Amino acid sequence: MPMIEVQNLTKRYRERVAVDALNFSVAEGEILGFLGPNGAGKSTTMKILTGFLPPSEGTAKVAGFDVFEQPLEVKRRIGYLPETPPLYPEMTVAGYLKFVAELKRVPGRGLRAEVERVSGLTGLADVMGRVIQNLSKGYKQRVGIAQALLGSPPVLILDEPTEGLDPAQRAEVRGLIKGLAGKHTVILSTHILPEVTMTCEKVLIINQGRVVAYDQIRKLAKVHGGKAENVSLEEIFIKLTAA
Amino acid sequence: MRTALAIARKELSIYFTTPWAYAVFTAMLAVSSFFFVNSLFDFQRAQEMARTYGWDRIPQEFRNLTDGVMVPFWSTVVMITLFVVPFLSMRLFAEEKRNKTFELLMTAPVRPVEIVLGKYLGGLGIITTTLGLTIFFPVLLTVFGKADSGSALEWSTVLLGYGGLLLWGATCMAVGMFISSLTESQMVAALVTFAVLLPWMLLQGLAQATEEPVRSFISYLSFGAQLQGLMRGVLDLKAIVFFCSVIFFSLLLSHRTVEAQRWA
Ligand SMILES: Nc1ncnc2c1ncn2[C@@H]1O[C@H](COP(=O)(O)OP(=O)(O)OP(=O)(O)O)[C@@H](O)[C@H]1O
Ligand SMILES: [Mg+2]
Numbered sequence: 001m002p003m004i005e006v007q008n009l010t011k012r013y014r015e016r017v018a019v020d021a022l023n024f025s026v027a028e029g030e031i032l033g034f035l036g037p038n039g040a041g042k043s044t045t046m047k048i049l050t051g052f053l054p055p056s057e058g059t060a061k062v063a064g065f066d067v068f069e070q071p072l073e074v075k076r077r078i079g080y081l082p083e084t085p086p087l088y089p090e091m092t093v094a095g096y097l098k099f100v101a102e103l104k105r106v107p108g109r110g111l112r113a114e115v116e117r118v119s120g121l122t123g124l125a126d127v128m129g130r131v132i133q134n135l136s137k138g139y140k141q142r143v144g145i146a147q148a149l150l151g152s153p154p155v156l157i158l159d160e161p162t163e164g165l166d167p168a169q170r171a172e173v174r175g176l177i178k179g180l181a182g183k184h185t186v187i188l189s190t191h192i193l194p195e196v197t198m199t200c201e202k203v204l205i206i207n208q209g210r211v212v213a214y215d216q217i218r219k220l221a222k223v224h225g226g227k228a229e230n231v232s233l234e235e236i237f238i239k240l241t242a243a
Numbered sequence: 244m245r246t247a248l249a250i251a252r253k254e255l256s257i258y259f260t261t262p263w264a265y266a267v268f269t270a271m272l273a274v275s276s277f278f279f280v281n282s283l284f285d286f287q288r289a290q291e292m293a294r295t296y297g298w299d300r301i302p303q304e305f306r307n308l309t310d311g312v313m314v315p316f317w318s319t320v321v322m323i324t325l326f327v328v329p330f331l332s333m334r335l336f337a338e339e340k341r342n343k344t345f346e347l348l349m350t351a352p353v354r355p356v357e358i359v360l361g362k363y364l365g366g367l368g369i370i371t372t373t374l375g376l377t378i379f380f381p382v383l384l385t386v387f388g389k390a391d392s393g394s395a396l397e398w399s400t401v402l403l404g405y406g407g408l409l410l411w412g413a414t415c416m417a418v419g420m421f422i423s424s425l426t427e428s429q430m431v432a433a434l435v436t437f438a439v440l441l442p443w444m445l446l447q448g449l450a451q452a453t454e455e456p457v458r459s460f461i462s463y464l465s466f467g468a469q470l471q472g473l474m475r476g477v478l479d480l481k482a483i484v485f486f487c488s489v490i491f492f493s494l495l496l497s498h499r500t501v502e503a504q505r506w507a
Pocket of ligand 1: 013016017018036037038039040041042043044045083
């Protein structure tokens with residue numbers, strides 16, 4: 001059984017169709033790169049998967065639970081980084097992470113250790129006492145990632161996780177996500193295509209709410225590369241999403 | 244319920260780091276101390292008149308400090324509460340929506356009822372603190388005031404009066420929280436809350452212009468009429484039931500709005 005299963009998923013904001021009859025599934029332990037030009041509907045799809053928005057049509061299932069029918073079961077299994085990190089500017093990093101851990105029902109005894117674990121993973125140890133408002137953009141992003149990792153949920157939905165990070169930290173987060181493969185199921189959206197080639201096996205490219213490619217990166221390269229041996233994901237992306 | 248408490252704690256810690264809460268505390272203390280001193284002077288004048296003209300010429304309530312000072316003082320605190328609560332309740336949901344942190348609450352394994360209760364508990368904490376600051380004045384009277392029969396104040400009445408004040412603050416907060424759940428803009432939330440609370444308070448005046456039985460129905464609904472007993476330190480069960488129902492329905496409506504996000 002796939003960990004994430006999306007069938008005929010459609011989302012309309014009034015008249016505008018943001019996501020149009022999407023079908024895909026992600027197997028347990030797989031990392032799926034989720035690509036598409038601006039406004040393609042990536043964030044919208046992720047909001048539906050996490051139960052924040054209801055679908056207009058179709059279904060989405062996480063670990064066999066329908067996101068609309070059994071939202072609590074789904075939310076218990078998902079760590080979510082929205083495209084705007086959901087931070088309380090007045091709180092300190094430590095206070096914030098403790099709060100999110102409580103929201104996710106991390107048991108009281110393991111809470112401090114869990115907060116320390118994710119802050120170590122995301123390089124936050126030095127800023128734990130600082131007020132979020134005063135952090136730089138990249139550090140805010142790290143706090144957002146740390147928040148998603150709390151409680152080590154089996155499914156991670158990360159909307160542009162490396163946005164705003166410096167090259168070193170970006171490589172670190174990339175390594176982090178790669179290390180999640182096998183144990184965690186990850187959907188990762190990004191505009192940095194080499195990152196996808198490095199971390200993901202499989203990609204899903206959408207354009208104007210519709211799937212334009214959904215396959216292993218190797219196979220895509222073979223199909224779209226034609227005679228050229230080393231066609232980059234970037235070239236494929238541009239070719240598929242043009243017009 | 245542990246998550247509800249976590250949310251309440253978070254609300255309180257944010258309240259106490261923003262300047263809003265301190266502005267509200269200052270406003271409450273400054274305005275209420277002005278009116279407190281005013282009613283003290285009135286009381287003193289009444290005492291002097293009594294000495295000159297005899298007690299039968301002086302209204303009943305000036306016989307003791309509780310009725311002569313605390314009761315008029317509470318009615319001003321009631322009005323100050325009506326003015327400051329919108330500034331405290333406005334952020335409860337509107338800020339989360341604007342900050343996109345609502346997404347965090349709604350995608351965490353937390354039921355809407357826990358979100359609403361947690362937020363409301365936080366709101367209660369801040370309004371209780373605001374109103375609690377004014378207990379300074381009756382304490383002052385007890386310390387410095389003198390009466391023939393022991394304590395200057397009847398503390399049983401004072402405590403009942405404060406119970407009534409808290410119930411009033413809790414009611415305003417519940418209404419304000421519901422309105423905050425409807426919008427992304429804190430400014431709009433504060434203005435609408437105020438525009439709802441003030442006319443609701445003054446509904447009594449409108450009742451005068453109508454016939455029975457509409458008149459008694461309208462004044463039954465009026466905050467002002469319902470507060471009359473409570474603000475004299477009377478245990479008015481009918482009013483307590485009335486305010487508790489307003490709180491309950493506001494919480495119910497807030498729950499509905501949060502739940503509705505799932506259907507948006
Ligand atoms: N709340 C909303 N109301 C109306 N339309 C919306 C809303 N949110 C998104 N849309 C529209 O839905 C479409 C998809 O938006 P979405 O945010 O999912 O794109 P995206 O793929 O995440 O883009 P980006 O790469 O820029 O983050 C866009 O056309 C956008 O204008
Ligand atoms: Mg997006």
